[in-house]
Amino acid sequence: MLLPLPPRRRLRAAPPARLTPRHAPLRRGALLPFVHRPCPRETGRGAACLTCWELVWSGSQVEGASKKRRGGGIGGGGGGGGGSLASSTRKDKGLSIDFKESQVADFEDLEEDKFLNAVVKVYCTHIRPDYGLPWQKQRQHSSTGSAFMIGDNKLLTNAHCVEHDTQIKVKRRGDDKKYVAKVLARGTECDLAMLSVENEEFWRGTEPLQLGRLPCLQDSVTVVGYPLGGDTISVTKGVVSRIEVTPYAHGTSDLLGVQIDAAINAGNSGGPAFNEQGECIGVAFQVFRSDEAENIGYVIPTTVVSHFLNDYRKNGKYTGFPCLGVLLQKLENPALRESLKVPSSEGVLVRRVEPTAPASSVLRKGDVITSFDGVSVGCEGTVPFRSTERIAFRYLTSQKYAGDVAQLGIIREGNVMKVQTILHPRKHLVPFNVDGGQPSYLIVAGLVFTPLTEPFIEEECEDTLGLKLLAKARYSLSTFEGEQIVIVSQRYWRTMSTSGMSTWAINKS
Incomplete structure (x- = not known):
């Protein structure tokens, strides 16, 4: 008797942001558009002050209001000084506008900059294998994600951000130069990857982030990264909603996860999540998509991050999370x-x-x-x-x-x-990921033999593989080390044309 197939997971790794042409400028609305004007004051770095804005309406300048961010945490978490709200009113051409400004800490605070500057943008070029035609590769595409500095000239990001990479570059906040990076360790089941940048100029004047403790329920959390919607760094806030063992969409294990309600979008993957003390309490990596739920994002906690880092330090490579079997x-x-x-x-x-x-x-x-x-x-x-x-x-x-x-x-x-x-890591009869990235294959008498893997099932569509094969893939266990399920993925035959030339035709099994 065959067991019923499990339902599809709805958890999805937050995808890297695909690089697309820059969007067209936004159209001016019929009401009062806010337009940024360079401030006459100059900051210490020689750039225009980004805290002053002017309101422009019908070509007339109206009194500007300084937009200051909240202090007490990364990205404007707690309240500022206990002053009253400043209010100013000006009438211009019959228009009455009332400005209210909270007296809160300035965003240019050095402590905030120290944490935000440790978050970098990742540019990755991917070439995914073609599992149906294993000697070929699919078209090249590019994506962006986030990463952050962890010390020893290393960066931490998500494994799915640099999956099937051919080139990785990273860019610091406020810098136009991109630096080449390479993958030192890749933990697919925990969706973490460690990067290194050899250029010493990239690390000049930087400080790594400190890993904090596992948060508690209702703790404030701030997610920092480079998601879709713009080119500069983004900050979103929320609270810890749940802490439990969670299926990792990109990996093969159920590991500890922190559920938060802060927005996590494509491009946030690999970015850090901070607590109110400015400590990194996890890495943003996946979201739950459903018509019945909203604002459900997940963070890899520091316990899983520390396990990944310690594993690399002890063994010189990533060996994985063990299980009882x-x-x-x-x-x-x-x-x-x-x-x-x-x-x-x-x-x-x-x-x-x-x-x-x-x-x-x-x-x-x-x-x-x-x-x-x-x-x-x-x-x-x-x-x-x-x-x-x-x-x-x-x-x-x-x-x-x-x-x-x-x-x-x-x-x-x-x-x-x-x-x-x-305890040893589990060896799956049908691997969730292909070691080395490129699938193996053998062609004999026009038949293409290749091992059955989860990427192959996903690419070829489950409906075409048959229930018995899927049941074996889902529920069977290896009886000896190195056992594989090998299938015939393609069939070739030679035909003769009227001119006497021989050609090869292909047919999927």
Whole structure:
């Protein structure tokens, strides 16, 4: 009996902004348009002051009002000084305009500049492989994203921003020059990538961002980056709405994620999210698109970021997030717990163990896992999180590194036992990503053989592959190291023309 296919994910990685020709100038409205005029005052850097604006109507200049940003956090978070609102009124040609200006901190504050200047714009050129014709590549396209400085002359961004890259350039805020960057590490499952820029001029006078703690619910958060809608840096504000283990749209794992209601748009990917103290608490990476919901964006928290960075420092490369390699079932049913001789409402049932996982030597179908490294596991598959919260069991395994040892408390046929197992990243029978970027293939007697991968399924459309093949791709496990599902993706045959010339025709299987 075939299991039903899971529904499509609605989580989507916030796409990089596609580079398009600059939009046409906005038309003047029939009402009062605000037009920026250079201020006669000059800043210390020799540029025109950007805090003064003039109101222009019917060719007449009306009294200008200084637009100052809020202080207390990056991008105008808290209130400014406790003064009253300044109000000015002027009548010109029968027009009465009332200006109200909040006395708040100036945007040119040096502390704000220090944090904003650490955020850079990423320009990437991509060439995606053609999985149907694996010896070819698709058309080249360009996109933009965001990144930020993390110290040691390195940048952090999203993996999907630099996927299938052929050239990467970055540009600092307030600078016209672009600098070539290269990828040092790429974590597809956690959607993070580390970049380096060898040109020392790029790093002159810069300060890296400091990673902060995991935020709490309702904490203020500010997202900074270079999304669509303009060329300069953008700042949006919101609050932390939820913290839980979340499916990563670009990767293959369920990892800790922070849900926020601040706007995240194409081009924001890879940009930092700040708390009120100016600390980086995560990386913007995906949004939830639905007609039934709005303002749902996700940030990769610093716990996942730190795991990625520490993994690179320890191993010189990214090795991934480990897992137990088991399929688990909740034990909420009292009758089921009684049949398994589980005395209390705790533990999760092992339904299946991956043959290639180290846990296959110590765990078997029917075992009940009651603890992980001394932390009790609830019957809903959750574990204690902070003081009064609970979170999915997967959170504990994601805190480990490849090769770490975990101690499990299990109940087997009513007997309480303690076992140890080594944790390794999961090897998927149908890979979610192709190592090296280019798919492998073999042509024999006009038949094109290629491994079945998720990018191939996505490109060729699920409806054309058949239910049995899809079910095997979704639910089958590797029985030995390096096992693959190989399919015939194309068929060729030779035909003879009337002139005697031979040609080759192609037909998709």
